Amino acid sequence: MPVDHTGPVRPTLAAVARRAGVSSSTASLAFNDSGPVAQETRDRILAAARELGYDGPDPRARSLRRGRSGIIGVVLEESLRDAFRDPMNVVMLDGIADVTGPSGNSLLLLTETAASGSSLVEAPVDAVVLFGCSPSVDSKVEIVQRRGIPVVAIEGRPLPGVLDVGLDNREATRALAEHLRGLGHTRVALVTLELDRDRRRGILTPSRIDSATSFTALQRVRGAEEVYPDIGGYATLGSTIDEGRIAGRALLADPATRPTAVIAQSDLLAAGVIRAAGELGLDVPGDLSVVGFDGVRIDDPAAAGLTTMVQPALDKGRAAGRGVLELLAGGSPSSVSFTSAFRRGSTTAPPPAV
């Protein structure tokens, strides 16, 4: 069925005013309840609007005049599918919407991938929230800032003029490493999140670590190194069970070099490692201890009872939303940092006796 879209031209406020016999100033006041308008006049205006099929001010014109669009840009560096595969991102997004929605704001998804144009720079946003962005978007962020648009970053590198909503990634990972050391583990491996935008998968080397651009992944590596200075491991393409499984197979295949514990940088990755272990006939935690990160609810028995650090993702999103609102109101909020909580599960135990 073909759909027709050649309607009459949309009526304007001016047309309504003309028909009602008033000035457009008055008509505007009537539609915005923003000034004293006689009841009789208001009725006339509303009647004229009804007759003309006018349903309120054009958002585009209003946003130019007011200097506000009611749109908050959310900048992701991946495809939407990749970004939302990580439940943490979805929860944080929900937290932002929770706080900013009631005052009439909506979220615009801006995927700043290599392929895309400069959507960030060309979008009519009032404010911007960066979701773990790499330095490659810095120049665009500066442009946006020069326009006076507030920028909030969730777990970003410290950037001048950007309000940071942080997490104790380093300390939290150190706590997990200490937990493993306390159990007696000496052969421990990391399974990291994506380290940079190249998204190459493979053995974790010092040079790969040094060239990492993902602030969060790097901080978590640093935390582990505080306890296990020479820790190696495997770098994945991102937080999924599949990636964890691939990493797990790579790390666990050879009994001679096999670690007795794995620090996965997310629960999803941890679930994958546990699955790989199972496939190799290894018992968790009997043969292998595994810890994760996030404290997400994973619908996978393999991840039930995972030892992990629980991060307050919803609160982080809400804090980012509050930061946006305060900045838009002209305030000067301070950066906030959230703390993760250790949750001892059933996936860690002393290393197997040799």
Added chain:
Amino acid sequence: MPVDHTGPVRPTLAAVARRAGVSSSTASLAFNDSGPVAQETRDRILAAARELGYDGPDPRARSLRRGRSGIIGVVLEESLRDAFRDPMNVVMLDGIADVTGPSGNSLLLLTETAASGSSLVEAPVDAVVLFGCSPSVDSKVEIVQRRGIPVVAIEGRPLPGVLDVGLDNREATRALAEHLRGLGHTRVALVTLELDRDRRRGILTPSRIDSATSFTALQRVRGAEEVYPDIGGYATLGSTIDEGRIAGRALLADPATRPTAVIAQSDLLAAGVIRAAGELGLDVPGDLSVVGFDGVRIDDPAAAGLTTMVQPALDKGRAAGRGVLELLAGGSPSSVSFTSAFRRGSTTAPPPAV
């Protein structure tokens, strides 16, 4: 650390033009490559822009003048978290972005819940995509249409002037039911998606079905009824493993009334039912056959090898994106309907001998 946001006022095109000693018309052409500008003039304009810190046209003004904002609204009737828990929605969103992103469009998330204001009506969108919306948004959709804004609906009720991207929900469910009948099942139960916005969980009754507002859920019920006219079951709050498990427990608890097969309206729900069956000591497919819907990749062993209908979610999203683009270009695309493919897995078998 407090963040400062009192920068200098953003420079305008007019200021750049003045400084370069040209008209703003010429400056505009220079920034848009939309007309012939002498190289020397262009250089002067760009230099002036650099000196003033001008990074290009203000998106708000541009969108008013051009009548295009580059923003496509995506209307959801749930919280972002609920919506994105369903992988189908994420994939469809990705499909839309796939197609519309390259021409400079971004997606604005509009959650039309009872709580929210009328964000749909007040957002500066060029077009709108409805994600399975109920009649409660109809009046807002009409307003948007009156403004000449194209509307595309994914699996919606037929709405005048709305381009539909459909799925063979009814026929596909009938095929699943026929598969079960072919195996010899006579006691079959449904586990449905949310039926309406009330989001009440519970036994499926004819009156609940009759008052359903979710087009997709209802179509799938109708398809099952074509084979099992008096089919009953359980209505959930949405497509999650947990909801499936709750429904499964309710349906399977009593051995006397227990069905021998369950038609779950999504793979996630099916996985939950299978898990519930396992907890009750029932073997799938020995004691119970289970079918799903979607063909999504679920990271749950319980859902591995599920018998289901595979729907082309990415293609649906892309088709919606193409529809948007064609409508924006003034075309009159036809509605499209996609077909699901039966995938026989290992979760269906003849009913147990009595």
Added chain:
DNA sequence: CTGAAAGCGCTTACAG
């Protein structure tokens, strides 16, 4: 190749 003019549709001081 460049400029003067009009105008996108609205809101906001300001004056009455």
Added chain:
DNA sequence: CTGAAAGCGCTTACAG
């Protein structure tokens, strides 16, 4: 309580 005026910042015919 109402209106005339200015202007948000840009783009687009049109004329030269």
